[in-house]
Amino acid sequence: MKKTVHARQDxxxxxxxxxxxxxxxLIVAYPLYFIVISSVSNPEAVASGQVFLxxxxxxxxxxxxxxxxxxxxxxxxxxxFYTFCGVLLNLTVTLPTAFALSRxxxxxxxxxxxxxxxxxxxxxxxxxTYLVVKNLHLLDSMFALILPGALGxxxxxxxxxxxxMNISEELYDAAAIDGCGDGKFFxxxxxxxxxxxxxxxxxxxxxxxxxxxxxxxxxxxxxxxFPLQLVLRSILVQNESHLKQAMTTAAQIxxxxxxxxxxELMKYSLIIISSIPVLVMYPFVQKHxxxxxxxxxxxx
Amino acid sequence: xxxxxxxxxxxxxxxxxxxILSGCSSNKDNDKKKTAxxxxxxxxxxxxxxxxxxxxxxxxxxxxxxxxxxxTDGDKTTDDFYLMPVLxxxxxxxxxxxxxxxxxxxxxxxxxxxxxDYADCIGGWVLSSTDxxxxxxxxxxxxxxxxxxxxxxxxxxxxxxxxxxREKMTAPDGHIYSIPxxxxxxxxxxxxxxxxxWLENLGLEVPQTTEDLKKVLTAFKEKDxxxxxxxxxxxxxxxxxxxxxxxxxxxxxxxxxxEYGFTMVGDELVFGANQEPYKDIIMYMSDLYKxxxxxxxxxxxxxAQWKAKGGQDLYGVCMMYxxxxxxxxxxxxxxxxxxLPVLSSEKCDEPVWFRDTYxxxxxxxxxxxxxxxxxxxxxxxxxxxxFELENSIQTxxxxxxxxxxxxxxGYEINQTNMTQExxxxxxxxxxxxxxxPRYIPTDFKFLENPxxxxxxxxxxxxxxxxLLEKIIPPYWATLEESSSLSELQTSITDYITEKTAEWIAxxxxxxxxxxxxxxxxxxxxxxxxxxxxxxxxxxxxx
Numbered sequence: 001m002k003k004t005v006h007a008r009q010d011x012x013x014x015x016x017x018x019x020x021x022x023x024x025x026l027i028v029a030y031p032l033y034f035i036v037i038s039s040v041s042n043p044e045a046v047a048s049g050q051v052f053l054x055x056x057x058x059x060x061x062x063x064x065x066x067x068x069x070x071x072x073x074x075x076x077x078x079x080x081f082y083t084f085c086g087v088l089l090n091l092t093v094t095l096p097t098a099f100a101l102s103r104x105x106x107x108x109x110x111x112x113x114x115x116x117x118x119x120x121x122x123x124x125x126x127x128x129t130y131l132v133v134k135n136l137h138l139l140d141s142m143f144a145l146i147l148p149g150a151l152g153x154x155x156x157x158x159x160x161x162x163x164x165m166n167i168s169e170e171l172y173d174a175a176a177i178d179g180c181g182d183g184k185f186f187x188x189x190x191x192x193x194x195x196x197x198x199x200x201x202x203x204x205x206x207x208x209x210x211x212x213x214x215x216x217x218x219x220x221x222x223x224x225x226f227p228l229q230l231v232l233r234s235i236l237v238q239n240e241s242h243l244k245q246a247m248t249t250a251a252q253i254x255x256x257x258x259x260x261x262x263x264e265l266m267k268y269s270l271i272i273i274s275s276i277p278v279l280v281m282y283p284f285v286q287k288h289x290x291x292x293x294x295x296x297x298x299x300x
Numbered sequence: 301x302x303x304x305x306x307x308x309x310x311x312x313x314x315x316x317x318x319x320i321l322s323g324c325s326s327n328k329d330n331d332k333k334k335t336a337x338x339x340x341x342x343x344x345x346x347x348x349x350x351x352x353x354x355x356x357x358x359x360x361x362x363x364x365x366x367x368x369x370x371x372t373d374g375d376k377t378t379d380d381f382y383l384m385p386v387l388x389x390x391x392x393x394x395x396x397x398x399x400x401x402x403x404x405x406x407x408x409x410x411x412x413x414x415x416x417d418y419a420d421c422i423g424g425w426v427l428s429s430t431d432x433x434x435x436x437x438x439x440x441x442x443x444x445x446x447x448x449x450x451x452x453x454x455x456x457x458x459x460x461x462x463x464x465x466r467e468k469m470t471a472p473d474g475h476i477y478s479i480p481x482x483x484x485x486x487x488x489x490x491x492x493x494x495x496x497x498w499l500e501n502l503g504l505e506v507p508q509t510t511e512d513l514k515k516v517l518t519a520f521k522e523k524d525x526x527x528x529x530x531x532x533x534x535x536x537x538x539x540x541x542x543x544x545x546x547x548x549x550x551x552x553x554x555x556x557x558x559e560y561g562f563t564m565v566g567d568e569l570v571f572g573a574n575q576e577p578y579k580d581i582i583m584y585m586s587d588l589y590k591x592x593x594x595x596x597x598x599x600x601x602x603x604a605q606w607k608a609k610g611g612q613d614l615y616g617v618c619m620m621y622x623x624x625x626x627x628x629x630x631x632x633x634x635x636x637x638x639x640l641p642v643l644s645s646e647k648c649d650e651p652v653w654f655r656d657t658y659x660x661x662x663x664x665x666x667x668x669x670x671x672x673x674x675x676x677x678x679x680x681x682x683x684x685x686x687f688e689l690e691n692s693i694q695t696x697x698x699x700x701x702x703x704x705x706x707x708x709x710g711y712e713i714n715q716t717n718m719t720q721e722x723x724x725x726x727x728x729x730x731x732x733x734x735x736x737p738r739y740i741p742t743d744f745k746f747l748e749n750p751x752x753x754x755x756x757x758x759x760x761x762x763x764x765x766x767l768l769e770k771i772i773p774p775y776w777a778t779l780e781e782s783s784s785l786s787e788l789q790t791s792i793t794d795y796i797t798e799k800t801a802e803w804i805a806x807x808x809x810x811x812x813x814x815x816x817x818x819x820x821x822x823x824x825x826x827x828x829x830x831x832x833x834x835x836x837x838x839x840x841x842x
Contacts, residue, residue, distance in 0.1 A: 044608050044611060044612070047604040047605050047607070047608030048605060048608040048609050048612065049605065126411065127411065127414050127415050130411060130415050130417075131415055134415070134417060214407075217404055217407055217408065218407070218408065218411055221398065230404070233401070233403060233404065234375070234400075234401035234403070234404060237401070237402075237403045257624075257628045259375075259729070260604075260607075264604055
């Protein structure tokens with residue numbers, strides 16, 4: 001008798017949890033689902049609020065327009081380039097720094113750390129940074145989006161903590177006895193044991209590069225170098241209200257109207273296409289978020 | 301220990317080096333003084349001004365001798381604007397157009413001005429009159445142009461002599477900092493239109509009073525006005541979402557207000573959003589809303605949703621600029637919409653409507669020349685050449701000989717012989733940066749060109765008897781005042797908009813809340829706000 005009571009309470013408990021979690025899941029998942037079905041629906045139907053549970057007026061025109069659009073394609077390739085090169089540089093700079101600062105025998109480590117920390121809290125601000133980039137003659141060059149911010153102090157500290165916790169001094173001593181120097185230890189032992197932190201860094205930096213548009217907005221002039229986010233912004237954020245004053249012929253109204261309809265058509269497909277790389281990257285990185293990478297690295 | 305000290309010393313050295321180095325950079329950008337330069341009009345031995353520019357005729361300079369940059373906002377879908385190479389051919393001047401979409405341009409614009417890294421000309425919708433006060437009058441980043449106009453620019457000077465243009469363009473310090481942009485504009489800004497096809501379907505008359513309108517809207521709601529077999533899909537009365545212009549309709553009760561709640565009574569600027577007529581229109585509208593006669597999404601929808609519903613023929617009456625906004629039509633077609641007459645009400649036999657312009661509008665901040673420009677006189681002459689009729693009409697009508705054809709009695713737009721590809725290449729946005737000035741005389745009409753908003757032209761005529769006599773005069777607030785003015789304007793206008801929406805949508809009762817609304821307006825310093833506006837107008841007159 002008692003048992004069944006228990007079981008019933010368990011059941012109620014389980015069901016309640018299940019319902020609450022389902023509601024949260026729906027709240028998070030529905031907007032994503034809505035964007036997916038909107039991207040294959042007739043834009044008029046989306047705008048007038050008919051699209052709710054399933055696509056209406058199935059069409060792939062939106063995707064067609066996106067693939068036909070040169071700006072979007074160039075932007076996409078540019079963003080891939082920025083992300084790839086950017087992350088490569090970020091890792092090359094961040095990991096050794098973090099590793100060095102995590103070692104006890106590195107003298108002056110405190111001072112150097114403080115030096116980095118200061119930049120975290122006191123940043124120059126938009127205009128001084130712009131002037132630095134300008135005087136380095138980086139304006140309108142692809143390096144303007146890759147070089148500044150090569151080292152994220154916050155990320156560096158995360159990595160440093162990881163090295164501190166996971167790569168013990170004893171491990172180093174053991175390697176040193178076998179005749180291993182600092183460099184060799186870092187590349188041959190520390191890095192292979194730090195797949196998790198590398199994965200996290202790739203994700204953090206990668207998403208950052210992929211989604212950044214503001215620095216491109218400030219530093220890049222030529223459209224051929226625009227990253228995807230900036231292209232999206234100029235397509236999706238429209239400013240029609242001002243133009244009304246200057247329009248006097250039917251042809252102009254039509255031109256503007258066609259542009260607007262095209263924008264409506266491309267809106268959701270653009271959002272999807274621009275988030276694909278991040279979605280693709282995540283599963284590859286996610287499998288490294290597993291504890292226990294250190295098992296068996298120290299000989300007992 | 302020793303090692304540690306060594307690192308410290310190095311660090312200190314590094315930091316001090318940085319300080320020294322940064323101190324060495326030049327400071328010459330910081331002491332720009334504002335001096336109205338004497339304009340040199342002397343032609344030297346080479347037959348040119350300043351050894352560069354011919355004083356009259358074309359080309360302006362020898363090809364390859366001069367180029368300048370224009371920063372502006374806009375869009376284009378081709379690599380280059382059609383008109384730019386044409387103008388280069390005429391003038392010998394090469395123009396580098398730095399074009400960004402409006403949102404991007406806004407960010408880059410303030411950054412450029414604050415970092416000293418700006419183009420020779422800055423133009424477009426990003427410029428505001430406050431900028432002219434700040435960067436022109438105050439800092440001298442934008443240079444005064446009136447002497448250049450007088451010496452080299454007959455076309456621009458002629459535009460300045462048109463009625464009211466010079467006074468509107470002149471900044472408080474007596475200088476003119478920008479190139480004037482004068483264009484024809486309707487006298488009525490926004491107004492409601494009524495769908496004649498719906499009226500015919502139900503055999504109804506065009507309403508003349510507020511009572512009539514309610515009856516018509518009720519019929520639209522209850523019957524199948526659009527004839528699609530569904531009696532429930534009609535939305536009797538909708539509004540363009542960007543600005544619902546309910547203040548204009550307060551004219552049905554005796555006082556028509558603009559979006560900031562101001563109007564003209566005779567020659568006086570009056571604030572009316574705290575007066576009886578405004579309350580009357582809100583009561584009338586909330587009654588309509590309660591009966592389901594207004595678009596129930598009017599306060600929540602965006603432009604795309606509003607247009608989509610309009611495109612499905614769901615609106616019977618709609619407040620908008622013109623019906624092309626919701627139902628685009630081909631040139632030559634006549635839309636089903638006519639302006640809704642200015643309605644009289646039981647409280648008011650002589651309704652009024654707000655006058656936006658006298659038929660032309662003068663945009664006073666579309667292009668400035670900066671102190672980075674090497675030879676402003678050549679830039680001014682380039683603009684003056686653009687103001688030639690045949691150049692300016694191509695910015696709107698398309699390429700001469702392709703889309704635009706010269707006839708004995710004028711210019712005709714005719715795209716019948718163009719391929720689709722040509723139509724795309726020469727579409728309006730690709731002709732010229734459309735945010736920049738040009739001059740098309742306000743009485744100029746393209747031949748046989750059906751106007752874009754045919755019913756818009758009829759509005760001025762239909763509303764003429766009711767229009768206010770005066771427009772709100774142009775003004776320049778001083779720099780100190782303009783910041784407090786914009787603060788007050790934002791808080792007061794936002795409050796009015798918010799309360800108006802609550803009252804109309806029935807979330808609150810206007811009768812019960814009117815007194816506390818007036819008190820709150822006073823707390824927001826309404827009196828100061830009105831005072832500043834009136835003073836600015838008086839100051840601009842003298």
